[in-house]
Amino acid sequence: MDQTEQGKPAQFEAVRAKLFALAYRMLGSRAEAEDIVQDAWLKWHAADASELRSSVAWLTTVTTRLAIDRLRHLQMERATHSGGWLPDPWLDGLAPSAEDLALRAVQMSYGVMLLLERLKPEERAAFVLHEAFDCDYAEIAKILAKTPAHCRQIVHRAKTRLQREGVPAKRADPAAHARIVERLRAAMEAQDRLALVRLFCEVPSVVSDAPELVDAVASAEQVAATLAMRSNGDQTETVSMNGASAVALMRDGEVDTLLDISIGEDERIVALRIVTGALRLAPATRVFGRAAILRLLQPISSEAASVTMRGHLPVDIDA
Template sequence: MEQMHREKRAEFEAVRAKLFALVYRMLGSRAEAEDVVQDAWLKWHVADASKLRSSGAWLTTITTRLAIDRLRHLQIERATRSGGWMPDPWIEGLAPSAEDLALRAVQMSYGVMLLLERLKPEERAAFVLHEAFECDYAEIAKILAKTPANCRQMVHRAKERLQRQGVPAKRADPAAHARIVERLRAAMEAQDRVGLVRLFCDVPSVISDAPETVDAVATADQIATTLSMRGPGDQMETVSMNGMSAVAWMRNGEVDALLDISIGEDERIVALRIVTGALRLAPATRVFGRAAIMRLLQPVSSQAASVTMRGHFPVDIDA
């Protein structure tokens, strides 16, 4: 019996990171994803594995269905909140975890994750499984207990709806995106208001978890004025956020805000997403805040009198 439990634990751990990546894409919450994956483990623990044709397929199916049920409740809760809701940003650590690597393998930008909230739970599941995990419609049909034709229609509708909301038909070029993010970081660091104005289109959209800026529309001039208001101890850093470059606004050694952008065909910024919630920013501070950097530098502190890092922390910005 003990040997069987060890084998089941090993089978689950082999796919745990993939399951977490799936649920995180579904729910936009790290804590909720952990809870759903734990629920999947409890169901797997009592399941009769000898009757299953594929343990991986069974776990994917049960986890997706648990995520759909959880998402139905979450969307009702989020709709009643007075402030803005945004997904938890994912900042990859210096030593990537299994979850980091799984998320890197199924990249989905932060902007797309935000807009996924507007899809119905089953529609979102079908879209994530097809677009991020490359499941075919027959596989999705088994997971959702629908026909392949129905699943194809759901994914098609989801794509059309997302494109109407501003998701481009093709993924942005990571190199071009990273180049604009670096220009944004440098202009903010230098408090270059004119340079900031030039980076944005005339009327970009601004979305934030701060209540006063939810789905706001501002001119490039207004945004530039706000982003150039840098305090004496503030510092701007480039980080990898959900697989794309973003700007971290550091204040007193902690992350005060994360800025994620979308660029148009002319490489001007058409959308700005600002994450300011303390709970959402806490994992980012743990990854590259002052305490994390001091821990990183401690082994070499005796070999150098001082170390200065400006502009970039040693984070993989091309993940």
């Protein structure tokens, strides 16, 4: 094995987090993204390194094309999903991994991730590469085997369609968004239905992987009643989800529900995404649940610190 071949594992690991972030943005699934990155590694391992001019460009191209092929099959499956489909939420970890840090660098809101499902696979690839990874049209053209002018048209059409579907021309002010999320969390914790009603526009858009929740809401009053019932007995927490503030409902130290919102110009909630699926929430529990926090506190505890528990999470440390 020559020196070029010996360096291939290190070259792959150097861009692995970026490849994972790209595959996740393309597929909306952590498990599928992991499979795509593994497939990219197998192709990279088999490739002749001496013939590769740029490892990063080669791996980005392979990962994108693998994701496009996989997305074609996934979109057909998701179109017939009886329970409704939502992207896997991504919670920023208490102790960020390389993948967490890579995703923070290419933030794309959960609402946009959901609407990306409306795009064709090549449209989604061009949009993600241009908007999230700052690739120019010449780079995208090489990846998709098209002309730069054609790629420009694809991205323009994708932006137009997403805006028509509800993606705002510009992202809401993060401070305003975080303020409304905290008010939502506080109102749910207090079981204050009137405060909840006031937070929403008259007829908010509601999407969930639980059909019974969508069927139950059509007005601000119905949303308020549903959220109050859903949060009864749960601990409410504010978390960072896909780069923006969101509400997590915790029960017995595990994430039970995630709530992602979009706000309008008047700072009322115009769209609500409710994630309840146990498999989809399992990764969120691993990074934010009781066990994750206790693991994070373990070095402190090992130095004879005492941890006081209140409810489900540790809240007081007496070193």
